[in-house]
Amino acid sequence: MYTAKGRLDINSMLQQYSPLVRRLAHQMIAKLPANVEIDDLIQVGMIGLNDALSRYDATQGVQFETFATQRIRGAMLDELRGADWMSRGTRKQQREIEAAVHRLEQRLGRAPHESEIAKEMGISLAEYQDLLNKVRGTQLVYLEDMNGDNGEDDYLDRHVADNDADPLHQLNDYRLRQALVEAIKTLPEREQFVMSMYYERDMNLKEIAAVLGVTESRVCQLHSQSIARLRVKLREW
Template structure:
């Protein structure tokens, strides 16, 4: 698209390729913690798209969409790195919760209540709920689970940027999807509602809080706890 003076019409190009930015953002956010906002990724992706429009050279023999996709993903990954989106401390707290849930499920033969999980961890209920708010529902499958105990500085590049080599591709497997559906059915009723509204109806935390009649921070706690329960069940799978 060009202007009357033969120059690339940036506004028209931005409008034409903005759906590409949204699609890439939704693909990426499915692999990230709940505290990463889709609007933030889209905003950063639009910056990447603008950069691609300014740098694109048709003479290099590369299609614009291919070139733009690389620039958009690169901008999103840079933003995630800069935000330190999932620290080692956060991952440890999440795993501590999962371990407590697993031990209680083995002993009780049912999904443990919040107060029981807190007691198992040697915490009072308020401190436990505060921890849930801090971990903010980290993702269902950790990217570093695929890279060993020592971590991997390049896992964002290798697993989030590369759709063909990411752990979320496991969810495309029929048995894995079936296990996930069955695990969600075993969640306490309110947590089932949260997961349904967040992932199936694409509602944000504020909207879910309004439906349930609780605070947004409480929804965040319920989401974090749901993720911990699901990860325990999926490990058994």
């Protein structure tokens, strides 16, 4: 979109692509703790969109939406990283869940039930489910997990940049995806449904809850537990 003088109409572009910002924010918020506000992500995302508009070069052969998506996500991740969005205490509890899952899988030779994980952790089932809600920011990989050996190469350096032309990156990405597919197959059936609806069909928590006939809180618990199981599996990979 251009003005009568042939210049890029920034206001029109911001209005046109603001739904993209909201969509990316809603996709990200479901993976984050409850203390993260959706409006904060959208505001930061709009800054990323504005940055994309000022930096976009059509001669590079990249579609604007692809370029903008990287900038918007990058801005959101920068904000989250700077705000220390998951406390050390919460991450410690998250690791305790994963450790319990790992021990039980080794002992039982199968995916443990929620009640078994709670018992292994020495807490009640209700306490364990509350904990799953608390650690809903669980991710397959953390930003600091992705640091290089020298501590300088981080998530944004390697993932917001365009790696399509890097054969090694493509190979590693393919192997990770294959490992992830195999790991998802080991999940209990209901958790497989949640992961499929959320990541493959791009359904939100409310929609998944309606399909399964449970609350959004319960979907959140299932999602957190699924990610904990998958992190255990991917560590073996």
